Amino acid sequence: QVLLVESGGGSVQPGGSLRLSCAASGYTYSRYCMGWFRRAPGKEREGVAAIYRDGSTSSADSVKGRFTISKDNAKNTLYLQMNSLKPEDTAMYYCAARYGGCWTPPPRDERFYNYWGQGTQVTVSS
Numbered sequence: 001q002v003l004l005v006e007s008g009g010g011s012v013q014p015g016g017s018l019r020l021s022c023a024a025s026g027y028t029y030s031r032y033c034m035g036w037f038r039r040a041p042g043k044e045r046e047g048v049a050a051i052y053r054d055g056s057t058s059s060a061d062s063v064k065g066r067f068t069i070s071k072d073n074a075k076n077t078l079y080l081q082m083n084s085l086k087p088e089d090t091a092m093y094y095c096a097a098r099y100g101g102c103w104t105p106p107p108r109d110e111r112f113y114n115y116w117g118q119g120t121q122v123t124v125s126s
Contacts, residue, residue, distance in 0.1 A: 001026050006117045006119060009121045012123070013126050020082065022078040023075075033052055034071060034106075035106065036048040036049050046108075052103070052105070062088075063082075067083070085124045090125070
């Protein structure tokens with residue numbers, strides 16, 4: 001059974017940074033695609049960033065240059081480094097894993113992901 005557990009969320013002022021982590025069990029990060037998604041109040045869930053097994057990534061335009069997705073295969077942990085945070089980044093952030101074939105650039109469409117964590121809240125306000 002695949003279990004994904006996010007951590008690292010919290011409250012931060014605009015311009016601040018956070019690093020989210022997603023620890024997995026029952027799943028081998030090195031083989032497939034992983035992604036970070038977020039859902040802001042009153043909005044649909046959107047794909048923030050994704051990473052393929054070869055390390056190639058894709059990111060939403062709204063976070064390019066500010067957010068970086070990475071993974072540590074040895075620790076089976078996915079990360080999202082978030083810098084220059086803005087109030088519009090406020091959302092519940094979820095990590096997701098795709099079990100099965102994947103491709104590059106890795107997809108950010110939630111329909112391609114099979115497993116989901118419970119989420120971690122990120123709030124950006126002054």
